[in-house]
Amino acid sequence: MTEHSVIRVADGYDVVIGEGVLAQVGGALPTGTARVLVVHAPVMEPQAGDLAATFDAQGLQTQIVALPDAEGAKTAQVAADLWARLGQAGFTRSDVVVAVGGGATTDLGGFVAATWLRGVQVVQVPTSLLGMVDAAVGGKTGINTAEGKNLVGSFHPPHSVWCDLAVLRTLPPADLAAGLAEVVKCGFIRDPRILDLVEQHPREAVDPTSAVLRELVERAVQVKADVVAVDLKESSLREILNYGHTFGHAIEQREHYTWRHGDAVAVGMVYAAELARLVGLIGADLVERHRRVLASLGLPTTYPAGHFDELLTVMRRDKKTRGSMLRFVALESVGRVTRIEGPADDMLRAAYDAVSS
Numbered sequence: 001m002t003e004h005s006v007i008r009v010a011d012g013y014d015v016v017i018g019e020g021v022l023a024q025v026g027g028a029l030p031t032g033t034a035r036v037l038v039v040h041a042p043v044m045e046p047q048a049g050d051l052a053a054t055f056d057a058q059g060l061q062t063q064i065v066a067l068p069d070a071e072g073a074k075t076a077q078v079a080a081d082l083w084a085r086l087g088q089a090g091f092t093r094s095d096v097v098v099a100v101g102g103g104a105t106t107d108l109g110g111f112v113a114a115t116w117l118r119g120v121q122v123v124q125v126p127t128s129l130l131g132m133v134d135a136a137v138g139g140k141t142g143i144n145t146a147e148g149k150n151l152v153g154s155f156h157p158p159h160s161v162w163c164d165l166a167v168l169r170t171l172p173p174a175d176l177a178a179g180l181a182e183v184v185k186c187g188f189i190r191d192p193r194i195l196d197l198v199e200q201h202p203r204e205a206v207d208p209t210s211a212v213l214r215e216l217v218e219r220a221v222q223v224k225a226d227v228v229a230v231d232l233k234e235s236s237l238r239e240i241l242n243y244g245h246t247f248g249h250a251i252e253q254r255e256h257y258t259w260r261h262g263d264a265v266a267v268g269m270v271y272a273a274e275l276a277r278l279v280g281l282i283g284a285d286l287v288e289r290h291r292r293v294l295a296s297l298g299l300p301t302t303y304p305a306g307h308f309d310e311l312l313t314v315m316r317r318d319k320k321t322r323g324s325m326l327r328f329v330a331l332e333s334v335g336r337v338t339r340i341e342g343p344a345d346d347m348l349r350a351a352y353d354a355v356s357s
């Protein structure tokens with residue numbers, strides 16, 4: 001195993017990053033654990049099975065459950081099925097959920113852990129880039145409802161997070177790119193070095209074996225760790241991690257979750273940048289930088305015309321909305337973030353026209 005790095009989130013938990021760290025998870029459960037529920041994305045069955053075997057070998061009562069893939073896991077029905085299992089197994093507050101998969105798996109696993117007995121520990125083992133740099137870190141957990149994305153959930157920080165870079169070798173390139181959208185987000189809101197790295201090394205950035213990708217992972221996790229340490233429950237600063245998500249979540253819902261989250265966020269960041277340009281916060285050059293960086297990674301930067309009213313209805317349910325006032329995270333410059341509050345509908349429509357294909 002190559003050297004791993006550890007990023008501490010406040011004084012709470014560690015995010016361990018490196019090739020081969022999966023092998024350490026078996027020995028990393030909290031003291032006193034008697035039962036373990038391992039939930040995993042279908043494609044992660046071999047790794048989850050190996051992990052479950054190491055728990056069994058320690059004498060723990062282990063259950064292993066394959067979840068529906070991707071957003072199919074983030075439903076009330078899937079959560080309810082798992083609550084039934086936990087009840088039947090007599091799962092107590094000293095027992096542990098382990099989630100092995102992409103961001104959808106870690107969101108669902110975290111949500112079940114957050115809600116069972118009002119909170120049991122969750123060990124997050126993200127296996128997609130997006131899961132590693134974002135979803136598994138920071139304690140946001142949740143499921144979707146018919147009305148929108150992540151509308152039900154809880155803030156529930158994990159016990160620990162294990163990012164084994166070796167598993168990224170099997171991640172489809174389009175999913176790797178989707179994860180890079182959240183990395184680029186961290187570049188725009190907080191760490192300009194991320195943008196420099198992507199601009200200078202676009203090929204290495206999409207190579208899961210490269211030192212550049214590893215540095216990007218570490219930098220993005222550090223951004224997230226720094227932000228959630230200050231504002232776990234999103235009363236203010238944490239909103240910056242939602243850059244691009246107001247429009248992005250509306251796309252995801254309108255597309256019935258057939259778009260990757262990171263792809264939708266990529267378009268959403270261009271939308272937020274166009275809106276910031278329209279209200280006079282930034283110039284056209286910074287908007288173009290969004291398009292250039294995202295496109296260099298193979299990410300989308302446009303959305304089909306003709307759906308503004310539908311998207312606006314969904315955007316009004318965004319969690320940052322206060323009363324009837326829509327609120328957008330926006331840039332003043334790279335690394336300097338503000339909010340646009342209550343923009344006029346014609347502004348919102350003009351930004352839509354600017355990202356329409």
Ligand SMILES: NC(=O)c1ccc[n+]([C@@H]2O[C@H](COP(=O)([O-])OP(=O)(O)OC[C@H]3O[C@@H](n4cnc5c(N)ncnc54)[C@H](O)[C@@H]3O)[C@@H](O)[C@H]2O)c1
Pocket residue numbers: 041042043069070071074101102103104105107127128129130131134135136137138139140141150167168169170171172175178179182260261262
């Ligand atoms: N909680 C948070 O703070 C937070 C942050 C960002 C995103 N999210 C959520 O995360 C989800 C998106 O995460 P995602 O992009 O990982 O999507 P995902 O979980 O749907 O995973 C994408 C695909 O990659 C597969 N996969 C995962 N690891 C693999 C591997 N190593 N090899 C091959 N295939 C692999 C998955 O099975 C799935 O088919 C969304 O639901 C989003 O809302 C949550």
Ligand SMILES: O=C(O)C(=O)C[C@@H](O)[C@H](O)[C@H](O)COP(=O)(O)O
Pocket residue numbers: 134138140149150151182234238239241242245319
């Ligand atoms: O951690 C956060 O805070 C984020 O907003 C990170 C986002 O990338 C992530 O997609 C999150 O799940 C969105 O949260 P939501 O509150 O808008 O549902």
Ligand SMILES: [Zn+2]
Pocket residue numbers: 134182245261265
């Ligand atoms: Zn996101």
